[in-house]
Amino acid sequence: MQKIILLFIIPLTMLVGCTEDVNLSVVGSERKIVIEGRIENGKVAEVIVTRNSPLSEKVDYSKILVTDAKVFVSDGTITEPLAFVIDSAASIPFIYKGATIIGIPGQTYYLTVVADGKTFTAITTIPAPIKLDSVWWKADPPQDTLGFAWAHLSDPAGVGNAYKWYAKRPTKDRRFIAPFSSTFDDKFIDGKSFDFAYNRGTDPTVDPNITKKEPENERGYFKKTDTIYIKFCAIDNSSAKFYTAYETALQSNGNPFASPTTIISNIKGGGLGIWAGFGVTYDTIMPTK
C-alpha cells in the first residue's frame, strides 16, 4: 500500500525529472542510543546497543558500537543482567545476551539499559505464536528451478494480529533474513485463510561484492534444491508499527518523493529502536524432488 505514491511518481520523474548531486550544509544530530532488543518464546533475551551516526560524519564503527552498557531484563519477578558476548548469528555480532529468563508467550518483559550516562526503559509482551498451516516451494513461471517460499495462514478472527516473516537457507545464510515488506497485520485479512509467498531477502551485512557474484536472474529466488527454514513470528502492535515504518524507511531511502518516515520507538528515555517480544514458530521446506 505504501508504494502507491512511489509507483505513481516514478513514471513522472522518468518523463521530466533530472537528478543531480548537491552539496548542502547539513547540521548533524546529537549522538543517540539505539536499542534493538528481542525476546522470543523458548529463548533468552538478546539486545544490541549502538549509537546513531550523524549524517554529517563518516560512518565510524568505533563510535557506533556501545560495549559498556548495563542491560537488564525482568519478567516482573526476577531481573537478570545481560552479558556482552560475541554472537555470529546476530546482525551485528556484538550483543548483550541473557542466561536465565526464557521467553514464555503471554508474559511481559521489562528492559532497562544504562548507556552514555542515560537510562532507557521499555516493555513488551510475547504474543501467542500462530503456526502456519503448511509451507512449500513453488516455481515462478516461466522458470522451473527458481521460485518463492509459499505458506498457508489461517488468521484468528479478531483484528489485531501482526506477523513478521524470516527465512534462512541453512547452508548459505549466516542468519534469518527478513525480505522487504516482511511485516504485515490482519487489517485486510482478518479471520481469513489464504496462501501467500515471499521472495528471498538480502542480508545487508553481507559484503555486496559477494552478493554481486550471484547470477542476476537468481537474486530474490529460492532454488528448487534449497532447504529453507521459515521463522514466522507473531508480534505486538508497537513492534508491528516499528517494523512497518522501518521497512517503509528502507524503501524510501533514495526515493525523492518519500515523506519523512518517523520510526516510532517504544524505548522510553530518548532512545531509538525497539524492544520486541516474538511469538515464534519454525517450519522447514525440504528440496522438492
Add this chain to the structure above:
Amino acid sequence: MKHNFITHLSFLLFFVINVSNSYAQEKQKFTISGYVKDAANGETSIGANVYIKELLKGGSTNQYGFYSITVEKGTYHLVVSYIGYTDFVKEIILDKNIRLNIELKNTTINVKEVEVSSEKTDKNVSSTAVGSVKLDMEEIKKIPAFLGEVDILKTIQLLPGVKAAGDGNTGFYVRGGGPDQNLILLDEAVVYNASHLFGFFSVFNGDAVKSVNLIKGGMPAEYGGRLASVLDISMKEGNNKQYHAEGGIGLISSRLTVQGPIKKDTGSFIISVRRTYIDALVKPFAKSGSTLKSSGYYFYDLNAKVNYRLSDKDRIFASGYFGRDVMNFNDKSSQFKLNVAWGNATGVVRWNHLFNDKLFMNVSAIFSDYKFSFGAEQSGFEFKLFSGIRDWNGKVDFSYFPTIRHQIKFGANYVFHTFTPSSVSAKQGETQFDFGKIKRDKAHEAAVYLSDDFDVTDKLRIHAGLRYSYFMQIGPFDRYLKDPITGQTTSIIHYTSNQKVKDYGGLEPRLTARYSLNSKSSIKASYTYNLQYLHLASLSAVTLPTDTWVPCSELVKPQRGTQYSLGYFRNFKENVYETSVEIYYKELKNQIEYKDGSLPAAAVNDNADNQFTYGKGQAYGAEFFVKKRLGKFNGWVGYTLSYTKRTFPDLNNGQTFYAKYDRRHDVSIVLSYDLNKKWTFSTVWVYGTGNAITIPVAYYFVDGNFVTQYGDRNAFRMPAYHRLDISATLTPDRKKHLDRKMERLTKRYERQGKDVSKIVVPKKWAKNYESSWSFSVFNVYNRHNPYIVYFSSTGSLATGDYRAKAKQVYLFPILPSVTWNFKF
C-alpha cells in the same frame, strides 16, 4: 462566546440602521441602470466603474455586467470606465428611471498612452477591496508562458502575497494559507484541483476565460468556505455579434475556440478545446514493444457556454468544463502496467432576473466533480485506488442598489457534498482481497449572507458583511473507535442513511474600510473571520492529485481563520503608477496534518481522520507592489516578506515549526514592452526563499540495515528558487502583407498585359484574419531549481564505505518554445 454574540449583534444593528437612515432621507430620486458590454463582441464587463461625474460617486458592475445608480433628480454626466476600453461619457437628464445599456470600445495599445482615465476611475485607491487584484486576459497573455501555454494560475503567483509552491506543484499559497484554503471558482463552480500535469499547467484555458479576480484579504461575505483566498474566474459568454474562431498550435499542445451568436445581440455560444500531444509525437519514434511505445501522458479539456436573453429582465446561461489527465505506463520487462487518470467536471445553469431597476437576482444550479483513479497490474496482481469529491450546489444571490451610497448583496447557498476517500480494490488471480465496502462520506453545507458596500462620508467607505454557515456530516457512516495506546479498533458506531453524525456552524463577520486621504491615496483596513469545513490531506512533501479532500467530522473540526490587514495605496503620475503596501496578520485554528509515522493507506475498516493530528497556525507579512499600468513600457514589481508558522502538540515535540511553504522573501518582476505594432517583448523574474523541509540528520542500525533518523520538522531550507523567462510576440501586419501581395498581383497582370482594373481579388483576402507568433524561453539562465531534495545512501556496512549523499531533482532546464496563434 457571549461577547462575540453581542459584537455581531451591534454590528448588524449598525448596518441596518445606516441603511434605513438613507431611506428616510430619500427625496425625488431616480435610477439609471443597465448592462455594460464590449461593443465588438457583446461580452459583459465585470467590475467596470460606473459613476456620476458631478458627484464623483458611483459603483461598479456586478458579475453579470449590471449596474444601477440612484440619485436625486438632475442633469448629470454618466461615466463608465474599464481597463483597456475608452471611457464612455454621456449627459443624462434624470427626471425618470432610465435603462441604459452601454457598449464600450476597446482601445488599442498605442491609444492607451494618451487615454489616461480621470482620477476617480482608479480602483486601486478608491475601492474598498483590500488585497484584491483583477487581471484581464490581455495582460495575462503578454506574460511569458511556460511552453507557450497561457496560464492564469502561474500569473497570479506573480502577485505579492501569492506564492508558487515551485515547479511541478499543483497548489499555490496565499498569505500563509494552505493550498486547500483557496476557493477556486470557474463560473461559480468550485474547481477542486486546478492543475494539469502535476501543476505544470492550469486547467483554465486562456481563450475561454474573460476575467480573473483574486481576493487574498478582506473576503466579501458572498464568498465563503475557504480561509485564504478566492480566485473567481469568469468564462467568456461568446461573441453575440459575429462568428469567430481562434486557436494556437504549440510544441506540446493545441487549442481551438469557436464562438458566435445564436441570435444576434440576444444569445451566443462559445466552445473551447485543448489537448496535449506529447504522447502522439513521441510514439512514432519509439521502438515497437518498448516501454515508451505503450506509455504516455496527455490531458485535454473542454469549456463550453451558452447564454440567451429571454427578455430585458431575464437571461439564462449554461456553462460547463470537462478535463482529464491520463497517464499510462507499461513496462513489458517487469510486466508492470499503470494507468492513472484524474480530472474535474463542472456544470452551471444560471438565471439572471431583474425585479426592478434596483434589484438584481441570480439563481444558479451548480455541479462540480473531481475524480482520481489509479490502477496497477503486475504478474496477476491487480490493484485499484480511487478517490474524489462531488458537489451539488444551489445558490441565489441578490444585488440591491437602494441609493448611490449603498450597494447591498444578500443571498443563500446550499451544497450537498459526496466524498469518496481513498478506496481500494485488489485481487491476486482469483482471490479478491477484502477492503470492505466502498465508502462515501456525505455532508450538507449551507450559508446565508448579507453585505453592504457604502459611503459613510465622502472619505470613508465601508464594506460590512455577515455570513452564517452551517455544515452537517450525515450517514451512512461508520466510526471506528480506536484504542489510544494500541491503535486497534475497539468498537464501530454505525450511522444510518441521512442520520446526523456531527454538525458545525457559525457566524463569519467581514469588515473592510477605505479612508481616502486625497484623490491619489487611501488607507484600507480589513478584518475577516472565515470557517472552512473541508480539509485537503497531503502526506507527500509535494502536492499531488493523490491528495484527498476530507470533510469535518467528530474528530476534524472546521478550520477557522482570522485575518487583519492594513494597506496604504497611492497612485502617481495621473494613475500611470499604482503602488501599495499591505501588511497582514492571520491566525488559523484546527489545522490538520498526518500523525508522525503515518503511511499512505486506504481508509479500509478505518476512518482517514484517525491518522490526523490537529494544531494551529500563524502567518504575518508585508507586501509591496509597484505597477506601471499604462504606456508602451509596463509591468510590475512585487515583494513579499512573510512568516508562516504551525504549532501542533503532537508534532515536533510540540515546538512551533515553519510551514513547508514559509517564504521569507518573495520577489516577482514582470515587464512588458510594446516596441511597435508588430513586436511585443516581455520578461518575468521570480525569486523565492527555498521551501522548509524535514531532512535526515543521522542513520542508525536496525536488523543490520542503516535507517534514517529525521531532524526537526521543516528545519532545513531547500536552495532558493529563482528563474528568468523571456518572450516575444510577433503580430505580422496583415494590411502591409496584403498590400504587398496586391502589388505582386498587379505586376503579374501588367506583365501578362491584362487590364489591371479587372483584377479579381481573392475572397479570402477580404476576411478578417489575424495571426501571431509567440516565442518564449523559460528559465533563460538554466537554473536548476530544486523540486525535491532527498538523501540517498550508497555503499555497504560490510565493506565500510557506507555514505549518504544529498540529491536534488529539478524539473525544467532552459526550455524554448514557439506557438502560432490565429484568429478569424
